[in-house]
């Protein structure tokens with residue numbers, strides 16, 4: 001994992017986002033998690049931490065598998081290390097960032113010139 005850039009804080013302010021009126025699930029998160037430029041990178045780190053080469057057909061099998069359980073744990077730990085309080089906050093972050101990234105892209109293509 002490349003660490004460079006992750007602590008760089010150059011925030012394209014979230015105030016520009018149409019999300020500002022919604023309860024902000026990003027509140028309290030470290031700044032690098034709020035940086036749209038870091039989104040893909042962080043997302044990748046978390047997904048990779050929780051991935052195994054397995055694909056279990058049934059949820060029950062998956063839960064009994066030691067490797068998959070460990071990957072799940074690893075993923076939670078990675079989330080914590082990155083600054084998420086829990087997985088709910090992670091999912092809200094993901095949703096918000098998806099929208100934000102889309103919005104910024106839209107802004108870039110539509111409001112230029």
Ligand SMILES: [Zn+2]
Nearest residue numbers: 054065067068
């Ligand atoms: Zn497994």
